[in-house]
Amino acid sequence: DTGVSQNPRHKITKRGQNVTFRCDPISEHNRLYWYRQTLGQGPEFLTYFQNEAQLEKSRLLSDRFSAERPKGSFSTLEIQRTEQGDSAMYLCASSFLGRSGELFFGEGSRLTVL
């Protein structure tokens, strides 16, 4: 069990550029979540996958954000036309259906938009 892996760990970009983050969940986990965390706040839910199906999306997730989980394995979160307000830590978590609440988080990908 290598844990949840996120890449890159830190991304600095200029406003208007596109960025993509990758999450590799724990291999047997069929649920995958994306959260966003800003300084001094708790994680805020963005979206959730069960296997390859994206089942829930937060109203926080604007049209500039898109997430995929092809083949139900790794997931990507893309932000198009980044804005300074997108600067945050993007967290990925995975879990196994039936173990409600036991989310396993990665270390996060920090985005800084200049």
Add this chain to the structure above:
Amino acid sequence: GNSVTQMEGPVTLSEEAFLTINCTYTATGYPSLFWYVQYPGEGLQLLLKATKADDKGSNKGFEATYRKETTSFHLEKGSVQVSDSAVYFCALPNTGNQFYFGTGTSLTVIP
């Protein structure tokens, strides 16, 4: 929807002091309640949970009791160590498969 209100920090304690971090919740029904911890440079990890009223979750010397009467799930530890320095988050399931996390309480334990 469901939510939690968490005691604001930061909290600074001397080693071996008693710790309480308050958490109160608002929920429909009686969802499971959780404490997650984030150590410096690491991802959040589950510290403990309680699945029904009057349950006590415990782990690593930390305890929290699910109290329906006071809608609370306060985190306690009798004697903190320097290694307990971290940010602690109270959490509960919200609508669907979302989790609602509190704002976090930063704890620093000094030797």
